Amino acid sequence: MKFDYNAEYFNPKDVLESGQTFRYFPKKDGYFVISADKACYVATDGIKTVVESDEPEYFYNYFDLATDYAARVKRALSFQIPALSLAALKCKGLRLLKQNAEETVYSFILSQNNNIPRIKSVISRICRGLGEKKLFMGEEYYAFPSSRALAEKNAEFYRSAGAGYRDKFIAETAAKIAAEGISHLYGLNAADLKRQLTTYRGVGDKVADCICLFGFGKTENFPVDVWIEKIYKEDFGGTLTDRKQINRYFTSLFGEDSGYVQQVLFYAKRANL
DNA sequence: CTCCAGGCTTTAG
DNA sequence: CTAAAGCATGGA
Numbered sequence: 113m114k115f116d117y118n119a120e121y122f123n124p125k126d127v128l129e130s131g132q133t134f135r136y137f138p139k140k141d142g143y144f145v146i147s148a149d150k151a152c153y154v155a156t157d158g159i160k161t162v163v164e165s166d167e168p169e170y171f172y173n174y175f176d177l178a179t180d181y182a183a184r185v186k187r188a189l190s191f192q193i194p195a196l197s198l199a200a201l202k203c204k205g206l207r208l209l210k211q212n213a214e215e216t217v218y219s220f221i222l223s224q225n226n227n228i229p230r231i232k233s234v235i236s237r238i239c240r241g242l243g244e245k246k247l248f249m250g251e252e253y254y255a256f257p258s259s260r261a262l263a264e265k266n267a268e269f270y271r272s273a274g275a276g277y278r279d280k281f282i283a284e285t286a287a288k289i290a291a292e293g294i295s296h297l298y299g300l301n302a303a304d305l306k307r308q309l310t311t312y313r314g315v316g317d318k319v320a321d322c323i324c325l326f327g328f329g330k331t332e333n334f335p336v337d338v339w340i341e342k343i344y345k346e347d348f349g350g351t352l353t354d355r356k357q358i359n360r361y362f363t364s365l366f367g368e369d370s371g372y373v374q375q376v377l378f379y380a381k382r383a384n385l
Numbered sequence: 386c387t388c389c390a391g392g393c394t395t396t397a398g
Numbered sequence: 399c400t401a402a403a404g405c406a407t408g409g410a
Contacts, residue, residue: 131391220391227390230408276406281393316393337391354400355392378391 114164115172121181122161123205124154130379132209132326134219134232135239135256144248146239147174148212149255151248161205166248176207184372191366195347196373199380206376209326213294215256216327221281221314223322230274237273238262259294262286281314288312302330317356325371334362334370343377 124143128136135146142155152165154175165171172178181204188200218238223231236254242261243254263286270279289312297305302324309320321335334340336355344350344358352358366373379385 221393223390224392225390225405226392226407227409230390234407271406274407277404278393278406314393318392322391335391338389339391382391 113166113168114162115168116160116162117175117177119156119159119161119205121185121204122156122175122177122207123203124156124161126203126206126379127175127209128154129383130203130206130375131228131382132322132375133211134223134228134235144251144253145171146253146256147171147209148215149244149246151246151251151253153249164249173210176210179207181207184369187369188373188376191373193348195343196377199376199385202385203376203379206379208329208331208372208375210329211326212256213297213323213327214259214289216323217285217289217294217309217312217315218256218262218282220319220322220326221285221312222275222278224278224314224316224319226276226278234274238270238275241269241273259286259289263290278314281312284313285315297328302332305330306333317359321359325374331371332363332368334359334366334374336362337378339378339381340374343381347377347381 128143128145137144142153145152145154150167150170152163152171154161154163163171185200185204189197219235222234239254239256242257246253246255262282267279267283270282275282297308300308305328306320306324309315309323310317318335318337321333324330324333325335336359341358350358350361352361363370
């Protein structure tokens with residue numbers, strides 16, 4: 113069960129190593145990727161990118177393959193901003209992942225004031241401890257735990273998994289979501305969704321923007337972190353220092369393209385492309 | 386040793 | 399209202 117796609121606008125490295133997911137594992141000639149309770153193997157030869165999975169329709173949606181990214185690159189170029197044009201051309205294979213909403217909530221709570229390798233390892237330990245064991249292509253992996261399973265553990269468990277001071281945030285948010293679910297969030301517009309998400313402990317503006325973007329497909333959100341602040345100062349000549357104002361600057365400039373533009377800028381800067 | 390990492394909560398002013 | 403301290407952890 114595999115399908116392929118034009119590699120020009122689907123590069124596994126650009127997609128997976130751009131900081132939107134933390135559950136990918138480089139292999140010999142591709143990546144083992146986990147999302148929620150599902151897994152796939154993705155590899156490219158530069159012409160075609162091939163996805164192999166028992167759940168092809170899930171990963172077709174996960175990799176956002178119904179969306180035209182040639183058009184997104186073209187719109188990014190149309191802003192005529194040198195730093196953005198350079199970045200967009202260097203990572204044409206970047207796509208926005210449509211991830212499981214609850215998984216993004218916990219993942220990005222863990223991401224605050226943290227670095228990507230450590231975020232990856234903490235998430236792996238939590239999944240290994242609470243997630244269902246699965247098998248794909250002869251490889252064992254663990255599903256991302258349900259909120260109910262997460263809520264059964266206290267902060268101490270998450271501390272021992274390496275979550276640090278974020279341990280309480282995970283425990284409290286899991287309890288809240290286990291109690292009330294998240295289905296009531298799906299119909300909301302981006303502004304209302306962001307407001308609701310910030311009621312979770314450990315979720316501020318930046319983390320909420322990431323959840324809106326990667327977990328709910330809200331492309332008008334523009335997460336502002338330390339790297340975006342740096343880009344704002346160095347490449348856009350910005351003078352604002354308040355992240356809320358920097359967020360407003362970018363979202364009013366890029367509108368519905370905000371999420372894509374943000375991801376391109378972030379990845380190009382971080383990867384030093 | 387200090388500084389930093391896809392920041393948030395709490396407290397002080 | 400805004401500003402700053404405090405927060406776990408591990409790698410550079």
